[in-house]
Amino acid sequence: MKVALAQIAPRLGDIQHNLKLHQNIAAKAKKENVDLLIFPELSLTGYTLKDLTQDIAIDARKDAVFKKLKVLSQGMPLVFGFVEEGEDGLIYNSSAFLSQGQTLHIHRKVFLPTYGMFEEGKFFAQGKNFRTFSTPFGKAGMMICYDFLHYGASYLLFAGGSGLNIITSAAPGRGVTGDSSFATSSMWELMGKTIARFSSAFVFYCNRVGLEDGKVFAGGSFIYNPAGNLIAQAPYVDEDFLVADIDLEEIKTFRKKWPYRRDDKPEIILEALKRIVKNYED
């Protein structure tokens, strides 16, 4: 199976421009016989939207641009990020998995970073779930950026049976040291390797690049296989189109060798969590 990560720099607040960008990259991916194309978080809108968030939100059930992306998915399944206006009128930071002109799943970001340079909690409603869903390539699950830094989210995808963990991201780099990358890039890589290895699942992490209001999106998108080995990585900071061949059989092979999933005890974890939550001190 061929997976492509589009490490792009969307134009802030310009859906039409970004739609074109998606279409152009999809055409390129098609030429290279890509089976699954993944775009970063908020790839259709850009990230630092602030008060533009509400104006740029689209309803996945009726929006014209969303329909065009569905059409695009007839040629090849794709994942992209957008600002979603829910049926309840709330605004979410969402990623959609489209295939054969259908929406297979929309994930609404649960963990909205609202600290330091981040203010997502000010502009977005939080999603409430981490669901796995069936794809032409087996069970998959999605996370958006900061979701992935909460390993409980990855556990839910693991317990839900995901073999393909798709993480879309708009992660700025922080911290310059003696290294030729941002200090924070290694944090994502550490989590990627660890989650892949201990979920016995593929991890596709698609980060964006470009600058918005002085934030430097760090790129460095990567793919880890279920053994926790790095399959491919895009450069830091620069645009890239990363294509990698992966072997889906590795999920099964690895799960036979290391039965983490067979021996998982979600019931015990669930009961323990209930007790922990119940005994929270006021």
Next chain:
Amino acid sequence: MKINAPFVEKILTKFIKEELSKFQYKKGILGISGGLDSAVSAFLAVKALGANNVIGLVLPYGEMSRSCEKDAQDVVNTLKIRSKKIDISPMVDTYFKHHPSSDRRQKGNKMARERMSILYDFSEREHALIIGTSNKTELLLGYGTIHGDMACAINPLGDLYKTQIRQLAAYLGVPEHVRKKVPTAGLWAGQTDEDELGLTYKEIDQILFLLVDKRMPREKVIDSGFAKEKVNKIIRLIKGSEFKRKLPLIPKISERTVGHDFLFPYDWDR
């Protein structure tokens, strides 16, 4: 506090290039003082935009700092950028002739604002965006003139401490005599930053790095080997200069207030 100079150069040139293109500018303009910071900003600007698209203004106050003017000229010549020299003493002197002052700091601030005023005028004449030269050390200590040398459109140096700028300067090939010279704000003849602040940049940057970047409490910074008076002085300077790092305060009386809950990206519609 070591930085990887090639990586930092790459990020900062990308920043300059992208921001200018978003605002549909091809050219950048900056004041060249002969000091380290403006030299580094100029080198970065040239890497990002090409020498033909960078304009350096040399804005001396009469004969006060002949050697600085020569260093500024060296930077201009090394980079082969277009430059213009404007002596600010006629404007500044005329003002103080009418409104005399014996306060040399006040005079220095006026000079800094005179330079700002010329830079903004030339920004318009040349359709060139003003590239800032204030480093993180100065911004945190408030060691700059508000609406003077701190004024600019974009500031590539704002998240680098002075000692990190020195590392970057060596990599960029800034002339050695500019890199090695004693830092001065040029507010009056013979002034040096370190004398005025009573601390070396090395000490200041290490203390700032622990307090700000590493979020270390004051007591721990002192315990790690820095004199109490020095740490306290730095904290006092940071607190005292917060207004220089903010937009002016607005009483929030309407349903939606500029800068408070009317929030749009800097790169809005760019």
